[in-house]
Amino acid sequence: MREELLSIIEKNSRIDIKELAVRLGKEEIDIVNELQKLEDEKVICGYHTLVNWEKTSIEKVTALIEVKVTPQRGQGFDRIASRIYNYPEVRDVYLISGGFDLLVTLEEKSLKDIAMFVSEKLSTLDSIISTGTHFILKKYKDHGTIIDEHVKDEREVITP
Amino acid sequence: MSLPLNESVVNIKPSGIRKFFDIVSEMKDAISLGVGEPDFDTPWHIRDEGIYSLERGKTFYTSNAGLKELRQEICNYQKRTQGINYDAMKEVLVTVGGSEAIDIGLRAMINPGDEVIIPQPAYVSYFPCAILAGAKPVIINLKAENQFRLTADELLNAVTDRTKVLILPFPNNPTGAIMERSDLEKIAQICIDKNICVMSDEIYSALTYKGEHVSIASIEGMKERTILINGFSKAYAMTGWRLGYACGPAEIIKQMTKIHQFAIMCAPTTSQYAAIEALKNGDNDVRLMRGAYNQRRRFLMNAFKEMNLECFEPYGAFYVFPCIKEFGMTSEEFATRFLEEEKVAAVPGSAFGDSGEGYLRISYAYSIENLKTAMERLSRFVNKLRSEKHNV
Incomplete structure (x- = not known):
């Protein structure tokens, strides 16, 4: 049931226990226990909400930053990654294969905030060789959800 | 001026669903x-393959029986899911939906006056297609107490020395009933003893919720007397692509191919290319869709239980078939009032044969949110009817 349970709550973490139990054909207590286990094992890392900030009056700028670094003896990329992800303004840090090493995403109020972070905090860290900053202009799809999609049932209302 | 009209066509009643459709459309x-x-879109990689075939200019007829590569993939699919070995060159025909296969399969097998056994409730096409093929349809009224499965006794009672074909529509539309291996073995034995051919409509085979679907053609001695019909509409959410197929004995497939050749030419080329992709790389899509349907099925069964509405547990297709006999109305009256008073459209069971009277077909090819609203309304409606009855 683990895979099914996770794929339901990955899309809708507000679903209630009773409905989960009915849909998965389990007892409510089994669902509660499984969720607890998944939380304890850190399989479930949070119950976030997907927000389309563009529809609000709140300004947000998102940047993807490619970072090239020199890995450190005995610690590989982990140490430098932790120095980056400990900044609260950093949203994601991924180790990447290919032309650069770390992909860092940042969400800030303005372009200037991001520029400040990159030039003053990120670039000045030891072992950072170079950075390349990309700004997101428009989000079409986020976390598997098409942003601002209006689904209409195109089917005939009654078919055999 | 009197226009030429064929009497057997004129005498066919229009589908019971049609009448209801007109009310709903208003x-x-x-x-x-x-x-x-299905409510799902055709998976993108399958659509993309259709688009790609158009880009490459694959816009011509295919061979009458269908693209060889597709026929081979169909054989591979039947081999890996049912363990049946079909010869792609002689025993497979790609058709315009499963519906065409039903029509031309009956036409290829039936002589005037031959009897075709049709278990009902069932999909609306079998009866008229049998009539148009010149057959005498013999109806078996399946029973809720048997979970709408076909039993050996019921079949034996319907068999005469004119019986040529048994139509076996499982997983079933509208009841959601399935036939498990042990059920099929008894049916198979009778067909062998009485020399009856089976037309097994397995269009919902990918959608079962209690073990995997078993085809009667996989039972010993049955492959040589079964026309297996399947297609892409339900499993891969490809209804509009109009693509199905028939597998069966070379002699029958050869005659079916003749009708298909003269009446249709070939199934749509774009759809055939897309279908190759579906069979090659679509298993995971089917698994995910089946999981979603199963959750909805459980949700509906639980909703019926909570409103105390009688319903046997169906293990196939995407329909549930609750019993509404306690309200003392015909299923058409029930469905009409439900529509007028709660604005929910469900199909009266009687549209699928007399034995569907007293039942309602509810499809769960809808989102859970949609089903939730519908079940709230059904519960309200059922309570209202119960209190009306109580007050009389």
């Missing part, structure tokens, strides 16, 4: 539980 904000097709 209503603007009705919720429908009435469709017989």
Whole structure:
């Protein structure tokens, strides 16, 4: 049931226990226990909400930053990654294969905030060789959800 | 001027669903539980393959029986799911939906006056197609107490020395009933003893919720007397692509191919290319869709239980078939009032044969949110009817 349970709550973490139990054909207590286990094992890392900030009056700028670094003896990329992800303004840090090493995403109020972070905090860290900053202009799809999609049932209302 | 009209066509009653459709279409904000097709879009990689075939200029006829590569993939599919070995060159025909295969399969097998056994409730096409093929349809009224499965006794009672073909529509539309291996073995034995051919309509085979689907053709001695019909509409959410197929004995497939050749030419080329992709790389899509249907099925069964509405547990297709006999109305009256008073459209069971009277077909090819609203309304409606009855 683990895979099914996770794929339901990955899309809708507000679903209630009773409905989960009915849909998965389990007892409510089994669902509660499984969720607890998944939380304890850190399989479930949070119950976030997907927000389309563009529809609000709140300004947000998102940047993807490619970072090239020199890995450190005995610690590989982990140490430098932790120095980056400990900044609260950093949203994601991924180790990447290919032309650069770390992909860092940042969400800030303005372009200037991001520029400040990159030039003053990120670039000045030891072992950072170079950075390349990309700004997101428009989000079409986020976390598997098409942003601002209006689904209409195109089917005939009654078919055999 | 009197226009030429064929009498057997004129005498065929229009589908019971049609009448209901006209009422629903008038209503603007009705919720429908009435469709017989998936709510999912065709998976993107399959659509993309169709588009790609157009880009490459694959816009010509294919061979009458269908693209060789597709026929081979169909054989591979039947081999890996049912363990049946078909010869792609002689025993497979690609058709315009499963519906065409039903029509031409009967036409290829039936001589005037031959009897075709049709268990009902069942999909609306078998009866008229049998009539148009010149057959005498013999109806078996399946029973809720048998979970709408076909039993050996019921079959034996319907068999005469004119019986040529048994139509076996499982997983079933509209009841959601399935036939498990042990059920099929008894049916198979009778067909062998009485020399009856089976037309097994397995269009919902990918959608079962209690073990994997078993085809009667996989039972010993049955491959040589079974026309297996399947297609892409339900498993891969490809209804509009109009693509199905028949597998069976070379002699029958050869005659079917003749009708298909003269009446249709070939199934749509774009759809055939897309279908190759579906069979090659679509298993995971089917698994995910089946999981979603199963959750909805459980949700509906639980909703019926909570409103105390009698319903046997169906293990196939995407329909549930609750019993509404306690309200003392015909299923058409029930469905009409449900539509008028709660604005929810479900199909009266009687549209699928007399034995569907007293039942309602509810499709769960809808989102859970949609089903939730519909079940709230059904519960309200059922309570209202119960209190009306109480007050009389």
